[in-house]
Amino acid sequence: MRQIPGAWHRTAAGAGLVGSDGSIHPTIFAEMSALAARTGAINLGQGFPDEDGPSEVLEAARDAIAQGVNQYPPGRGLPDLLDAVAEHQQRFYGLHLDPSRNALVTAGATEALAAALLGLVDGSDDEVVVFEPYYDSYAAVAALAGARLVPVPLRWPAFQPDLDELRSAVTDRTRIILVNDPHNPTGAVFSAEVRDEIVRLADRHDALIVTDEVYEHLVFDSAHVPLATLPGAWERTLTISSGGKTFSTTGWKIGWVTGPAPLVDAVLAVKQYLTYVNGSAFQPAIAAGLRLPDAFFQGIADALRVRRDLLGAGLRAAGLEVSTPAGTYFTVADAAPLGATDAAAFCRELPERAGVVAIPLTAFASPAGRGQYATLLRFAACKRVEVLEEAASRLAALR
Known part of the structure; x- marks a missing residue:
């Protein structure tokens, strides 16, 4: 055998x-x-x-099924959802995206994370810095990609990283700084000082930033700040999110990646051999959700x-x-x-x-x-x- x-x-x-x-x-x-x-x-x-989730989103899925949106969608995702993702990033964060080049639909955020690490890690000499405790798929995907996981601890009760420990963790061997903000499992939202230091270290060591922002609309006392909006961050940052948490549709598994075209293309190169495509009728429904009022x-x-x-x-x-x-x-x-x-x-x-x-x-x-x-x-x-x-x-x- x-x-x-x-x-x-x-x-x-x-x-x-x-x-x-x-x-x-x-x-x-x-x-x-x-x-x-x-x-x-x-x-x-x-x-x-x-x-x-909201009735408008559920009804849009029913309508899409009734209208025959039941076969393979385009590899990058349905244009309507790609447009809605670009509109969302502009509306909430002031990011200007070309939906045909800077966005990609995935089978939830978990597939996006897997495809990003598999597509961007070069080999066993690469390191992926994460904030511990971390979503359990991070370690598994880093291992599959052949990278070494380097945890930076978040300590009770504030769960903010120590900046000196973060600086020690990020080196010239760091290929990716993987950031989950808002953070699962602790519920922490990183401070502006932490966000700025992540971007500074990535620039200093020529590392990429991959962000998991699935809880972006579930922040209680301030507005969510994507790392991609910070000065000097866009060109080295992949931003990942999904509709599951925002619209209470966790079983639909509709996620997306946004960022510079070369990085998004690297994710697509792997993603096409994972799920290829998914959730055709759910894609216009999530597009409708992203266009709901403030x-x-x-x-x-x-x-x-x-x-x-x-x-x-x-x-x-x-x-x-x-x-x-x-x-x-x-x-x-x-x-x-x-x-x-x-x-x-x-x-x-x-x-x-x-x-x-x-x-x-x-x-x-x-x-x-x-x-x-x-x-x-x-x-x-x-x-x-x-x-x-x-x-x-x-x-x-x-x-």
């Missing part, structure tokens, strides 16, 4: 998915979701909404802020310490005041103790970095108000 390719085996093993005996381990997300289903616990672990975008942030505050109050009342997030779906809490020493073990006990599911922050960290997150948990606030109220009531049992 043909052997499993070494790159995949190294990636799976490094992610903790393959045991020393070759067995396949489920991810903590699958484990916690199964535990929620088995115990009837409220699942605040996985980051997906429990309500549908009141919609402000409204989704306002609604999530209410949920953030409700969840945070419930966690504090249960005896946990809380880091109030500046954006995203997520709130991080410290279970150490309740005697926790192992976040994963605490999460496995939580459904039985309180009828609620969370995710340990250690699931988002490298083996070397997990110690600093040993008692931290991530909770998702993207649920109906009544669900969060019930979760808060249940969490009171921890007292």
Whole structure:
């Protein structure tokens, strides 16, 4: 029998998915979701909404299906969505894009990230700098691309990087600085000082910047600032986003990449051999969403802020310490005041103790970095108000 390719085996093993005996381990997300289903616990672990998105977007998808938009779209994406992405970047950030050259539709942000790293990393001498804890696909894709992952820690409770540690991490070996802002899993929004330093270091070391901005419209107390808008950043920056979080359509997997044509073309060169194309009928629907009035975008942030505050109050009342997030779906809490020493073990006990599911922050960290997150948990606030109220009531049992 043909052997499993070494790159995949190294990636799976490094992610903790393959045991020393070759067995396949489920991810903590699958484990916690199964535990929620088995115990009837409220699942605040996985980051997906429990309500549908705006009716205009859903109706546009139905109309597209009825009108026969059901076959392969163009490789770059439907022109209407490419136009809408360009309009969105101009409207919110003042970026001028040629939709035929500076934009590309992808199968969600995750495919865009994978294609970007696979297309832009040159080999094993390249390094990818990330902010830890990080979205779990980052490490897997860096390994598949043959790059070395270099984490820069974000520490409780502010989760802002230490600039000296960032400067030490970015060197002439750095090919890509991978930036997730607003940040999953911590809910942090990077300061202007951090953003400026990322761009300065990228210029100094001739590195590329790849940004994951899927929570761009879920910032609570300030306007989102894409790195591509900063002086000197555009020519070396790929910006990635998607419609899943903004329009509560996470299952549609419609994402996009914007940036200089040579960088976007490098992503397309890989993307065409991954999914090729996807979601034809969903593309005009997301285009309709991107053209919704400003009141919609402000409204989704306002609604999530209410949920953030409700969840945070419930966690504090249960005896946990809380880091109030500046954006995203997520709130991080410290279970150490309740005697926790192992976040994963605490999460496995939580459904039985309180009828609620969370995710340990250690699931988002490298083996070397997990110690600093040993008692931290991530909770998702993207649920109906009544669900969060019930979760808060249940969490009171921890007292």
